[in-house]
Amino acid sequence: MKFTEAKLEQAIITLLAEQGFPHTRGDSPDLPAREPEDVLLKDDLRSFLTRCYPQEKLTNNEINSIILRLEALPAADLYNSNRQIHKLMVDGFLLKREDHSQKDLYIQLIDYAGLPEQHQPRPEELTTIIAEGSPNYSSDQNHYRLVSQLPIEGREKTRIPDVILYINGLPLVVFEFKSAIREEATITMPTNSSPSAMPVISPS
Template sequence: MKFTEAQLEAVFATQLEQEGYKHQLGGSISRKEDEVLIESDLREFLLARYRKNSITKNEVESIILKLKTLPASDLYESNKEFMRMLSDGFSLKREDRSQKDIWIYLIDYSKENQNTYKFVNQLEITGTQKRIPDGILYINGIPVVVFEFKTAIQENTTIHDAYIQLTVRYQRDIPELFKYNAFCVISDGVNSLYFTI
């Protein structure tokens, strides 16, 4: 069976919902057009996860600021630094210097898996140009996977077009999104590929 792009998006959204990923349309997320983090999800995760450490709202905001200020101008280095933080965690210096530093993980890797998972489609992001990725998989408000779909119905459109769209146009026009990117997924409903930036 061959899919249109909209049908393919719907299939991925349904499959991900069955795996516990809440589906949300991009237009329903409250944020500035140039922001790619869902800060409210990240804030809630950090406050809940480190409540026993008495993490403060200011400390949470400092973590969010640390992520947001990774420079998009050197995408390779920023992505490498972010992946290190995502996989290994990092130390948070406390506001109250008499308190012990906290080792922060942005994802709950424990069996409890207290993460917030979302699949967001058609999120408008404004960088040097406005771009609308077909789908983004968020974990705790962090856009870790970007999806781009192409229809297998049109002969002049191929999965390679999705690859070019992500690796050339999107990285050039909305590099902010790729600072946090672990994987890109492209599919035409028949062929699916994944890669890192």
């Protein structure tokens, strides 16, 4: 029995589901409503922002302004757009409130609560290997969604990545599976077949 690309895809989906990343097919009615050209899962992002900032009472216009900022990044300039998205996700940003009498609000697109602080080893630790138990991460408020075979319409053609890992509606990881037993499969094939604008929010 051959281990096909479809079986590889299902094996990875099953493995990730066991790690807490629920799977949704791209044609499933359980997927949030979206336009064919949308890369973002906007409802997931709206839900995350509303859930994480209940006291601040973000308005619809404020949430829409965040979404528009992400969508406005040009797919043509892939490198710089990805750098900007990375900075927004890692550093967060200040949101100027719709009500100008309110202070600017610091927003994070990912809930990093419970993750251990980055550790910089001392010189005497550099050659030491320390075995540690499983980290006890506290629960976060992120919305994880693993989406397979999601059609995304671009300017030139429709692309269908094998699997996209979304966190809070943001497409952070793209999987393209190639069988190791196919002689014609090369290391460049996933790059050539995957959306050129991923994980940039705008479709290519």
